Each structure stands twice: as C-alpha cells, then as structure tokens.
Amino acid sequence: MQTSNERKEKVVVIGGGIAGLSAGVYALNAGFEVEIFEKNRIPGGECIGWNRKGYHIDNCIHWLTGTRKDTELYDVWKKTGALTDETEYAPLDAFYTSTYNGKRATLWNDLKKTEEELIAISPEDEAEIRKFIQYVEYSKQCLFPAKKPMEMWSIKDYIRMGMNMKDFPKVMKEFGKISLEEYAERFKSPLLQKLMCDYLPKEYCTYSFLVSYATMADGNGGIPMGASLQMSLRMEKKFKELGGRIRYGCGVEKIVVEKKMATGIELEDGSFVDADYVIPTVDTGLLFGKLLSKEYMPKALKAAYENEKAYPATSGFQVAFAVDEAFNRAQDMSETVFIDIEPLKVGNRTFDRMYVKAYGYDPVFVKDGKQVIQTCINQTDEDYYFWKSLSKEEYERVKSELAGEVAKRIEKAFPLVKGSMEYLDAWTPLTYERYCHAYHGSYMSFVTTPYGKQIKMKGQLKGIKNLYVAGQWTNSPGGLPVAVASGKFAVQRILKKQHRDIEI
Ligand SMILES: Cc1cc2nc3c(=O)[nH]c(=O)nc-3n(C[C@H](O)[C@H](O)[C@H](O)COP(=O)(O)OP(=O)(O)OC[C@H]3O[C@@H](n4cnc5c(N)ncnc54)[C@H](O)[C@@H]3O)c2cc1C
Incomplete structure (x- = not known):
C-alpha cells in the first residue's frame, strides 16, 4: 500500500467512451492517479448525440440494461455516475411494433398483453406464441453479472448463479444455436415472422432476442431521460469530481512496450506519457494492428476477424x-x-x-x-x-x-x-x-451467430504484464453493459495482481 508521501501509481486509459470512463472512475476509487486520452472533443464514444437545426439527435440508448435497482449492473451504473436513484426513465410501455400488409403486432412490456394480442392476430400460432412468452419469462433470469470478472468467481458464485438462473439453460438448449431467421419460420403468420426478425439482424442467435425482450419486460431496460450524451457527461463529471484528468483531442498513436511492460503511450503529436498501467478501451481492430502489434491479438479474436460469416459486424x-x-x-x-x-x-x-x-x-x-x-x-x-x-x-x-x-x-x-x-x-x-x-x-461487438463462439477476453495479453484490455469488444456481442462492466473488471484485475481487495 502507498503512504501519503509516495507517488501514486498511474493508470492511463485510452478512450473516453463508456468503458474508459468506467475504468477511470473505478481506478480513482482504488487510489490510482488516472488520465484518460480521448481522440474526440467530447466523452461518450458511441454513447452520444449531436445537434442539427436546433434538434438533438440521439445516437445510442434504445434500452439500457441494468436500470432495475436490485441488479449488480445498476450498482455499476450508479457508482460511475451514469444513473442516480432520482434518474427518470422514458415512459414507454413496449419494445416495438411490426406492421405488415396493413396489420400490426406489438411486443408490449406486459407479456400477458403481448400473448393475447399475438394469439388474436394468429390463432393458428397459439402454441408457438405461448412458448415464446414462456421462454421470454425464463430469459428474465439472465441478469448481467457485474460484481467481478468470471475468472475470479468462487464455487459459491457459480452455485448462486445456477440457482438464480435455473430455467435459463432451457432457453440456451432450445434457442442457443438457432438464428432468428430460422426461428421465425416456426410461425405461420407472415406478420409474426416479421415481428421475430425485425429488431436484431436475422443472423443473431434467437436467445439474444429473447433476453433483450425479457430485459424490457422485466423493467430492467429503461431509457434514461435527457438523452445518451447526458449520461456520458454525468460519468465524465463523476470522473472529474474524483480527481481524474481527461484529455480531449488527444489521439493515441501507439502503446510503448519494453521488456514485456507497457511503459506508456505515444500520442499522435509524438509526445510520450508514462504509465504504471495501461487500460485500452478502444475497438480491438484498432488496438491490434495500430496501437499494438497484431502478434498480441488473442487467437479466438483473430479467428473471428478472419471469418466474417460467423462473426459479422x-x-x-x-x-x-x-x-x-x-x-x-x-x-x-x-x-x-x-x-x-x-x-x-x-x-x-x-x-x-x-x-x-x-x-x-x-x-x-x-x-x-x-x-x-x-x-x-x-x-x-x-x-x-x-x-x-x-x-x-x-x-x-x-x-x-x-x-x-x-x-x-x-x-x-x-x-x-x-x-x-x-x-x-x-x-x-x-x-x-x-x-x-x-x-x-459496428454498433456493438461481433454479432452472436449460431456459427461462431462468444468472444470472451480475460483482459490480459500474453507478453505484456501491466496492460488490461477493456471495452465492448472484450465480450461479444458488446453493448453498454459489457462496456461499463469491462472498465470495472480491468481495475479489479490490476487489484488482484497487486493482492489487494477487489471490492470497489
Ligand atoms: C446507433 C447505436 C445504438 C446503440 N444502442 C444501444 C443500446 O440501446 N443499448 C446498448 O446496450 N448499447 C447500444 N449501443 C452500443 C453502445 O453504444 C456501445 O456498446 C458502447 O457505447 C461502447 O462503449 P466502449 O467504451 O466500449 O467503446 P466506444 O464507445 O467505441 O469508445 C471508445 C473510445 O475510444 C476513442 N478512441 C478511438 N481511438 C482512439 C485513439 N487512437 N486515441 C484515443 N481515443 C481513441 C473513441 O473516440 C471512443 O470515444 C448502440 C450503439 C450505436 C452506435
């Protein structure tokens, strides 16, 4: 541990999106000095919006997983300043509506209402509709685990997860390897076929869709009022209040590695910033090939980039x-x-x-x-x-x-x-x-298709001791929950390495 006279160890974070801001806040909470380098002039990365002709255009949040207060993810959103107990959410009561040939069907947050509406539209699909609703109900058990990285889980953690998700294996068994396009064919009604395929790309595994709808139906996927950019700005505010420094318009050219240690980063203007730890949160396509040599890319990720059919963007x-x-x-x-x-x-x-x-x-x-x-x-x-x-x-x-x-x-x-x-x-x-x-x-990381495996990076790379990768690409299919949790996990991995308490 450091005494007050000692120099604080410095964490350099590359990228000021949701993952970078989260890593920044958690690293400050853990007592590090932190500097974030962001190439753009504002924080947020993909979680932003912009103005045109006096109107605000939102780029991101269609649903934010983790808005239910009793979830682990809510705790992360709260700690990073993204949400507070006072945050208001958009008063929406449905996921979406599909129309076809003058008819329409809606996935309401109220599953009973959806069930009744869909059966009225297509009585011949009743059995499949009831099954759909049942499996969405099971999918509510699939909550994002955000307490600590999975490699740090104990047997107890696995047992708890097994108990909380006791019906979810049924979903994976039935829908883990079937694309939405294939699933839609189980319905006779052309409108319901459209409904199943409309929201996510048709190559997606069906379980992803069920989990997305379950998140909405469970009140765990609200849209914070005030737009996506405001959420990123709240996180930036939290980071600064805790003493963090963020440098905008500061693109990173490369990560300097010497003797298996990342000694710091070189900026696009040629200057060097030293670091005790580096947390890159940028797209992995850029990380491996520009900021670092491609040799450091984990094999599974490399295989994904080489197979666009199985791993589409x-x-x-x-x-x-x-x-x-x-x-x-x-x-x-x-x-x-x-x-x-x-x-x-x-x-x-x-x-x-x-x-x-x-x-x-x-x-x-x-x-x-x-x-x-x-x-x-x-x-x-x-x-x-x-x-x-x-x-x-x-x-x-x-x-x-x-x-x-x-x-x-x-x-x-x-x-x-x-x-x-x-x-x-x-x-x-x-x-x-x-x-x-x-x-x-890409909006998110690789699409989870039936032909590919889920990408899961443990954050550390072979050959670099003090670098911890975060960002939505560390765990496909990405999205805001992965991004925010990955920032926290990167810091917990540093703490674990230092034999310190990982509860932050
Ligand atoms: C249209 C759209 C809708 C979406 N809707 C949802 C949704 O409803 N729900 C959901 O969960 N997710 C949604 N997402 C996905 C979500 O926005 C992303 O998963 C998340 O914002 C990714 O965060 P990140 O920090 O991992 O990456 P990014 O946001 O990509 O952040 C990386 C940051 O690194 C910076 N950077 C890049 N290169 C450099 C460099 N060389 N030097 C310094 N900085 C650099 C970038 O400018 C960027 O700010 C949506 C995305 C889009 C585009």
Whole structure:
C-alpha cells in the first residue's frame, strides 16, 4: 500500500467512451492517479448525440440494461455516475411494433398483453406464441453479472448463479444455436415472422432476442431521460469530481512496450506519457494492428476477424427528420415501428423493411411543436464495403439520394407527415468508423451467430504484464453493459495482481 508521501501509481486509459470512463472512475476509487486520452472533443464514444437545426439527435440508448435497482449492473451504473436513484426513465410501455400488409403486432412490456394480442392476430400460432412468452419469462433470469470478472468467481458464485438462473439453460438448449431467421419460420403468420426478425439482424442467435425482450419486460431496460450524451457527461463529471484528468483531442498513436511492460503511450503529436498501467478501451481492430502489434491479438479474436460469416459486424444507414409532435399519438403502437417499404437498394443489397422511431417521449427531442424521428436500415460488413468503395463526392451524393428515398417511404407509410417533414441528418457505417474507429462501423461487438463462439477476453495479453484490455469488444456481442462492466473488471484485475481487495 502507498503512504501519503509516495507517488501514486498511474493508470492511463485510452478512450473516453463508456468503458474508459468506467475504468477511470473505478481506478480513482482504488487510489490510482488516472488520465484518460480521448481522440474526440467530447466523452461518450458511441454513447452520444449531436445537434442539427436546433434538434438533438440521439445516437445510442434504445434500452439500457441494468436500470432495475436490485441488479449488480445498476450498482455499476450508479457508482460511475451514469444513473442516480432520482434518474427518470422514458415512459414507454413496449419494445416495438411490426406492421405488415396493413396489420400490426406489438411486443408490449406486459407479456400477458403481448400473448393475447399475438394469439388474436394468429390463432393458428397459439402454441408457438405461448412458448415464446414462456421462454421470454425464463430469459428474465439472465441478469448481467457485474460484481467481478468470471475468472475470479468462487464455487459459491457459480452455485448462486445456477440457482438464480435455473430455467435459463432451457432457453440456451432450445434457442442457443438457432438464428432468428430460422426461428421465425416456426410461425405461420407472415406478420409474426416479421415481428421475430425485425429488431436484431436475422443472423443473431434467437436467445439474444429473447433476453433483450425479457430485459424490457422485466423493467430492467429503461431509457434514461435527457438523452445518451447526458449520461456520458454525468460519468465524465463523476470522473472529474474524483480527481481524474481527461484529455480531449488527444489521439493515441501507439502503446510503448519494453521488456514485456507497457511503459506508456505515444500520442499522435509524438509526445510520450508514462504509465504504471495501461487500460485500452478502444475497438480491438484498432488496438491490434495500430496501437499494438497484431502478434498480441488473442487467437479466438483473430479467428473471428478472419471469418466474417460467423462473426459479422452490424451497423446502420440512418436518417433523422423533424415531424409534427402528434406524429405517433393516438395510435395503439409503440414509439418504434417497423414498416414495409417499397424495395430500396442500398449498395448491393435491397431492403424491404425499416424502422421509424419517434423520440417525442423526451422533451429534449422536441422543439416548436416538432419531434425528432429516426429511421434505420440494418447494415453489415458487405454494406460497409460498399460505402467504403465510394469517393467522397459519390458518398455524399448516394447518402443524400437515399435519404430522399427514405423520406418518400415514410410519407407513404404515414401520410399525415406529408409536407411537414424536415430533413435533419443521415449517417452510415463510415460515420462510426470515422468518429470512434469502429470496426466496419459496428454498433456493438461481433454479432452472436449460431456459427461462431462468444468472444470472451480475460483482459490480459500474453507478453505484456501491466496492460488490461477493456471495452465492448472484450465480450461479444458488446453493448453498454459489457462496456461499463469491462472498465470495472480491468481495475479489479490490476487489484488482484497487486493482492489487494477487489471490492470497489
Ligand atoms: C446507433 C447505436 C445504438 C446503440 N444502442 C444501444 C443500446 O440501446 N443499448 C446498448 O446496450 N448499447 C447500444 N449501443 C452500443 C453502445 O453504444 C456501445 O456498446 C458502447 O457505447 C461502447 O462503449 P466502449 O467504451 O466500449 O467503446 P466506444 O464507445 O467505441 O469508445 C471508445 C473510445 O475510444 C476513442 N478512441 C478511438 N481511438 C482512439 C485513439 N487512437 N486515441 C484515443 N481515443 C481513441 C473513441 O473516440 C471512443 O470515444 C448502440 C450503439 C450505436 C452506435
């Protein structure tokens, strides 16, 4: 332990997204001096938003796992300043609605209501619908373990988890290796087939979808009011209040390794910052190959990058508009609605579905009687290559033409908005690549498909003693829970190495 006269050991964190801010807060709590280096001018990484024509466009939180106060993850959100007991959540009562051929079906947070609605839509699917609801119910037991990294679990921890999740193995057995596309075929109703496949990319393992819906239905996936960027700013505030220093506009060029120790980092301006410990939280595609030599990349991760079919990345082509505030009122459906569209060619693929999400539930997205709506067309590696192949001029032209096509399709689906829609912005997988160095513009980590294995990194790399990797890529499929917990876990791994108490 250090005495007050001794120099504090210094932790350097690379990246000021959710993982970096979390690592920063926990490292300060553990008594380290901490400095975060972030290439952008604001914190948050992918958990941000931006303004256009006076409207705020939210980039991130569709649901935040860990908003239920009795969960381990809530404790992490609270400790990092992201949430407080006073945080208010969006008053939403459903996951999403799918429409098809003039009919619609909604996944309500109230499972009973969903069950009744779906059976009324398709009585011939009753058995499959009841099974679906039952397995979503089981999936509520799947809570994110955020107390400590799994390699530090004791037998007792495993027994407790086994008891708390006693029905969840049934979900994995039945749905662990089946894609959403295959699952949807079990339903006879074309509308229900769409409903099952609309939200997550169709290659996703079905259990991921059940767990996502269960999180909403269990009141554990709220959307904090005030937008995603505000949550990142609350974490930054906490970090600074605890004495942390964050340097913006400070891209890291490489991690300097000498004699199996990371001695510090070299910044893009050529200066060197020394460190006792380094916690990189950036995308692993950038970490291995730019910041560190590719030789350090764990084998399982390398195999994933080499097999795009089994380990796809997922992103989106998105467009935001301002429309009348009354856009989605007086309709018995949720804020997020998937619609059929006249086929739209984006690059080499043609799409016949997209969603429209209305943000009027939070005043931060409302201005002068108008609210922001956003649309998204799912994109994957193939689409990323298309966007990447365009020149700067072509990219701008294609993006703008497609935004116009998207607008026409929204007007067709919701004739009331005709004439009142104001274009705000459009963005693509390249936006995430540029802004966050995200691999193929990915929102999360690799998609969990039936053909791949889940990536789980223990944070330490062979050949570097004092470096602890964090960030959403350490545990597929990533997302905010993985990111925030990984920051905590990286610090706990340091403490374990120092034979100190890991309770922080
Ligand atoms: C549209 C969208 C919607 C999403 N919705 C949800 C949702 O509803 N629920 C959910 O759980 N998750 C959601 N996610 C995923 C979530 O945003 C991410 O999982 C999470 O923000 C990742 O955090 P991170 O800190 O691991 O990585 P990042 O956010 O990528 O942070 C890494 C940081 O490192 C910085 N950086 C990169 N290179 C350097 C360098 N060389 N030097 C210094 N800094 C560098 C980047 O600028 C970035 O700030 C969504 C993501 C997107 C894009």
